[in-house]
Each structure stands twice: as structure tokens, then as C-alpha cells.
Amino acid sequence: VRVHIVTIGDELLIGQVIDTNSAKMAQALGDIGAQVTGRTAVGDEHSRIVAALRHALSLAQIVLVTGGLGPTKDDITKKGIAELFGVELRFDQPTYDRLEKMLSLAKRPMTDALRSQCWMPANAMILTNEMGTAPGMWFEDQGRVLVSMPGVPFELDYLMRHEVLPRLQQRFPSLPIVHHTLLTAGEGESVLAEHLKEFEEALPPNVKLAYLPAIARVRLRLTVTDEDRNRAQRILDEKFQKMRSLLPEEVVAGAGDESLENAVGKLLEQRGLTLGTAESCTGGYLAHLITSVPGSSTYFRGSIVAYDNRIKSSQLGVQERTLAEQGAVSEATVKEMIEGAIARLGVDVSVAISGIAGPSGGTTEKPVGTIWIAVGDRKRVVTRLLRANKDRLRNIQYAAFHALNQVRLFIKQS
């Protein structure tokens, strides 16, 4: 079935806010076999909202509307929808009762702005929003469905997962669709495509492979559509195994929604190993990635961010002679950083990064983007030289994700 998304709000049009909701919604819809075939953004302008909603209903069976709900701008979307369907707004007592209860729990007063949220187009079915004060609304008209949700990302996310997707699946039963994702790290899209060229060309039309690239990582997403869900799952399992077997073992980092940070954490936990980082040019970003995983305190002890060379000596024990003769961005320095981090942080495995993130600090010999990485334990150290070629922030991310991947490879080879 075709889905059209309408986003409401000046902030999305004039560039104050980047629309991340739509991509997330489209992915979730794809998972239930519904395809986003168009998207319209309108401002807080009544006549344009009505026109955009009408146009959207002419293009798709499902129209999802986000934004334009909430205490300060609650009217705009609801008035537009009421005009679209030719109905009045009516006061919804259950919504008011729920709101009053929420407010009394939070010890916040009821205001006119909040009370106005309880007025709904008369034909609305209310979708309870456990994450905020503005509920979602479901409308049916001539075999088509229009759903309106607040634009606050986690409220929208809640409503999509708990209210909208299950109802859409029931209302528009489509061909069963199943998918699975393989997380790869360390190789680019074109190298992976080379490995998978014949596999991809031989895929039947109901099996699709998508490449979703990110810094140092590519997700491979296989989707199977089939009348019979069991058969779809069998085909998916078979193709997924096949695809996996065609890739070099070392590039396969995980599956499903797993992140590289998560995959590394799981490996460390399985092996009962602790990790610490010694960072120069990444300035703590690698430690941040690792600690963004809930429960990372089980295996992550800490980091010494030695941005200044004096800290490399005093806190990591890098010899001043090494810094003077080889430079801070050198294989010798990252090797000594490893030793220092293991000793000072008392960890089993450590990872060290030193490089030139830019925009200044580069030389002919060591241009901006020159980055040394080392991973080691008490017995061995592996090093790698990267040449990044991006701006400061992306050089930092490039270095950190590659370092994370080196940790993964190091542990697997231990």
C-alpha cells in the first residue's frame, strides 16, 4: 500500500529543525510492507494544510501527519483536519481526564493551552500517547486512513510502534514481509558489492538487498516478500546465510539492529575482558562511543585523553624521547600509549589513537588525516595507519570507528 507523509510546521520549512522523523517512519513502514511514495512539508498556514492533506489523500491510501499538535500550536492541524472532513471540533472528556491525572501526578497546573488540547475533530478516534500530553488521532474516510501525531520524536516513535503500525497491519493486510540486517565494518560499499555481485544478480525479484553505509561501517539489509510467511522466512534465512558466507569473516561485525559499539561490548563481555582507551586526536570520542552502550561499565574501565603531549608522558608514560624523535603521531607513540593505558587503567585490552584531525597541524610528511591506531594486551600490539580525508569532525569519527573495529578484530584473533 502507498503511504504519503505530511509534516506540518514552519520550523521544518525554514530550516530550524531537520526532519529526522520521516526517515524513521519510512523505515518502520517498510518493515510492514507499506511504501512511502511521497512526502509534503507545509508551514503553519491553514489553507495550505487543508490543500496538502486533500492532495495527499488523493495520492495514497494511508496519510500520516506529524507536527502541529501540542500545547502552543495545537489548533492548526486539528482545524485543518476538521475542515478537510467537514466536521466540528468536540471536547473529548476522556482525554481531559487523562490530562488532569498526568498533571496532578507531575504537580503541574492545568492551563488554557493544555485544555485546548482536548478539543478534537468529531470523527477522530483517539490514540493514547503515553509519552506526552497531545494524543494521536486516527481517521477513516472512503477506505483511506489518515493519522495525526505530534512531531516530538519520542512521542511520535511511541505512537507509531504501539498504536499506528499494529492497526495499519490489521487494516491493510499485505504480503508478509521479513527482513534481516548484517552489520559489516572496515570495508566500503564498493568492496562489499564486489563480493556480492553474483549473489545480488541471482536474487529472485521478491528478495531485495540494500546497502546502508555509515562511517567505517555498512549495513546490508535483505528483505523478502512472499504470500507465505513461513516460506518468506525460509528464503530469508537461506539467502542471509549465503550472503554471510560470501563475505570475508573479518568484515562481519553483527546482525539486526546491533551497533559496532554493541558488538564490541558483547565480545568483551563474552571473553570476560576489560577495556580502556588512550586518546589523543579523538579527544574522548572513542570512550563516548563505548560508553553510549547501556551496561558498558561491565567491561569499560576508563580512558586517558592525552590531548597535550605532556599528558602523554605524565599520565601514559610515553617517553619524551619518542615524542621528540618520532612525533606524537607515530607508531612508536601509540605503542607506548597502549602500554601506559594497560598499566595505569589496569585493563586487559587497550586501544590508542594519535593523529591530526585538522584543519591545521598537518605537514607534507604527515598531512591532516594521518592517524595511527594501536590495539594491544600484555602480550601483543597491533598497529594500523589510517589516511582520512575529511573535515575535523568526520576525521575524528573515522578514527574512532576504525579503532573500535580494530578492537573487535584483535579480540576475535586472541
Place this chain on the structure above:
Amino acid sequence: VRVHIVTIGDELLIGQVIDTNSAKMAQALGDIGAQVTGRTAVGDEHSRIVAALRHALSLAQIVLVTGGLGPTKDDITKKGIAELFGVELRFDQPTYDRLEKMLSLAKRPMTDALRSQCWMPANAMILTNEMGTAPGMWFEDQGRVLVSMPGVPFELDYLMRHEVLPRLQQRFPSLPIVHHTLLTAGEGESVLAEHLKEFEEALPPNVKLAYLPAIARVRLRLTVTDEDRNRAQRILDEKFQKMRSLLPEEVVAGAGDESLENAVGKLLEQRGLTLGTAESCTGGYLAHLITSVPGSSTYFRGSIVAYDNRIKSSQLGVQERTLAEQGAVSEATVKEMIEGAIARLGVDVSVAISGIAGPSGGTTEKPVGTIWIAVGDRKRVVTRLLRANKDRLRNIQYAAFHALNQVRLFIKQS
């Protein structure tokens, strides 16, 4: 003048790619007084592209089209535009010559895919793209302008700045528009709005104030439109000073495009002070924020990320008794972390954070989101208790930005 943006490409519809281009374009257009009043996203579907372009031209005087150009998908947009205007595609020799020269410099071969990029709708005026192989195209029709550009962000950015914006300014001379932004930190939108209520209500219709909120920060953007540019600038200067004077001195952190990271860096540089961080729950994110500023090595020495309590003791000298009796998340602990960081990192000022980022680890007494912050030098230490109420990642960001703001306030009061 009204602008409508049309984005072409399945990848933007199905959620593989988040549309960051549109926000950037809208901001740039706003700076020359052109207003984005609508946006449409279509997939790689010929009839929908033609319909969307026609609809866009009916809604706005300027239509900017992005995506659907480039070696692998070059035809789709150009065929759509040719049909829209009822013209043929013609081979553009100058574009071919330029392409050939580019390729020979890069030692890359000419391919059929690249050659196909030289076919253009007959009524196109070519906009040279110094950043890639697909040029932009400018069309005029019945007093309206349609511009097509590739969707690759830095190519689009180049074409917008060097070709499109100057031409649009010339073609649609609008009222001069000037703007300036004030960066505030530490107070929310509603508190600022309270201070500025009367000021805002008394603003003349040609002066607009926008609130752009982010974690722990709000940007206030004043825009003035006036026939006379000098007068516009005078009004802006006057209102900006007035606005600034109405806000408590401590919330004003910077102006223009300046970030809080930058503002803190500038302060440190001016005072000739060095900084180091001691982080627990933020896991290096604060150090990352600080080192995301180019040139931060002038004032930032490093960080000790003491995620594990053993590191708090061994690397920061926090007493085991303090940890046992007060807990890692306590005022006493962050105070000792300050002392340890100053001593170990040899810095003038240090900042320490210890808290419970979640989702687990909370207790009744210290729920998830309890965060202690301290900032200090050799003479004094200031502490603050935060109660964040978000998910793990946003608790981390909340803690780090508030800590950064505490550093700013500490230095200003020194």
C-alpha cells in the same frame, strides 16, 4: 518571494537518507529574504516527478529541485523537466569538454554513464559545478524560476552559494533583510520568553524574534526586513542591544554562529587558562565537545575518564572512603575529582561530572538522571546537582552541556 523545494530520490522516501539539504537551503534562502513555503519529496518515478514539479510551480515563484542527477541516475530528473517544459534533451558540448578535462586530470576513463550527463533539456542554462560531474540547471518560465541541482550535500552547497543565491538575489530583488543571533545557555525557552515578553510584544512587524532551543542552550535570532539596508541594520543593532540588556548577564554566552564549546574556548584563551576534565557518566563526551573546536589544543590538556570507581581512586586520587560512604555520585566525589584532575593534568581549571545516565543503576535516593557537576581551580570549587529526566544519551548530553556552561560561569566569575 515564495520558494518550493522538490527533492527527488527513493533513498529520501524510504528512510535510507535523512534530508539535511532542505534545512540548509531554507536557512540560506531566508538570509536573502526568500521564504520556503512548501516542500515535496518524490521517488524515482517519472509521472510523479512531472506532477510534483508542475504543482510546485503553481505554488511558488522559485522552485528548487535537488537529487536525481549524477552518473547512475542522471536521466530521471532531466526527462521530467523536459516533459514539464515540453522540450527535447540536447547534447551540451561545453559540459562534455569540461567533463573530459576533469576526467583526464583525475586519470579516470570516460564512461557511458558519465557521457549521458551531458544531455540537457534544450531550455537549460548550465550552472557550472566545480565540485562534481553533474552540473546544475537554471530554467525560466512565465516569470518563474526552476533550478535543478545534484543532491550530494557539498555539491549542492557549492552551487547554492556560488550560482543560485546570487542569481536569485538579482532576479528577485527583495527587501533588504539582516539578522543576528544571541547564544544563551543555562535557561529554558519559557524563562527567556518571560524576560522578553514585553520586548517581543512591542516589536514592530518588520522585526521577528525566533527561539531556537537545544540541550541546555537556546539561540535567539532577530531578523529585520526594511526597504533601506542601513536603516535595517540600525534597527537590528538597537533591538539586539535592547534584547541583550533584558537578559540576565549570566545566560548570555555568545553571538552569531558561535557554539557554547567555542565560547568557552575563547574565554579560556583570553584569560590564558588551561582546562582538563574528569568524567564518569559522560564517558568522554565533554572532552569530545571541547576538542571538537579547531585549535582547542591551545587550552585543553586532556581528560581522565574514570568510568570505574577504581580509576577514580587510582588516577584521580578520590579516597576510597569517600566512594564507600558518599557514593560515586556525590558532591564529595566530584570535589575530589576536581583536585585530582588539577594535580594530575597540571591544569588551571578542571571540571568533573559523576552521575547515573541510565537506564539502570538508579535508586530511590539517587534516581537515573542524578548528576553532580563541579568546576574549580586551585582556590575554589563550585558544585551543582542536576536532575535530568531523559534517556541515556540525552542525559549524557544534558550533563556535558550544563558542565560546559558551569565552566563558562566559573571563569567569568574568576
